[in-house]
Amino acid sequence: MMHFPRVQSMTNGETIMASAEIEAPAERIFRALVTSEIEQWWGSADTYRLADWSADLRVGGHWTVTVRTANGNDLPAGGEFLEIEAPRRIVQTRAYAWDHATLGRRQTTVAWLLQPITGGTSLTICHGGFAGLSAAAAEHAEGWGRVLAWLQDYVEAGRLVTA
Template identity: 30%
Template structure:
């Protein structure tokens, strides 16, 4: 996985994570946009994930940290271009606009997909936390996909 951090004085702090996954783009898309599959790799509480994957559609999930703490997340989809690009907005308390994360999928042959996650945050601390969380998501996704065909 490669990581790039870019301080952008006027626009916040950005990061980009890139990883090659052993699965076709359609399979990666399905894992990211199907509630039961997403819950199995993204540290979500089973049964808590709801997704209306279309521009303007909403999502919600209750996430569980490694120490067992749970916290609810909500947001919406601002861009949906199956199976290549998804822009997800996350509601942040005290922030008028959602925090946006973009994932891009690029097939590299029939069984490999490069996934690129990028996000711009307001502070270096927010960026570092979001980047760590995104890294954990990519780890979980890679492990899930390595398990073979899923529901």
């Protein structure tokens, strides 16, 4: 197996760029992002776990998620799919249905870009809409780094996150 660098994530205070090179084909990663399989890898016992997830995977379709924090709070979010080009690209809106400490209920946009590379796939997330909320952008950049690490570990090693 080739060893790819782990995850990179950064922000300029307005937009987040996060990336990982994953030893799997784009089709495999895309499936982990858009099916109920997402519930198996997104989260950790010390942060949060997906308690409920659903998606109408089509342009104009809606998605919803509820995460359960380590202390038992349920936090819902959702949005709409703006673009879908399986297995290369997903663009979706995202907003919390609760008053997030640094972002509130502001709607942002997340683009997932999957590019085949030798030995796997380069996955890049571009998350925009943080203008004027640099603390929220920094917090979310850190979060996207965790998410990509969870996905990378799950897809490459087949490890399930334990509850």
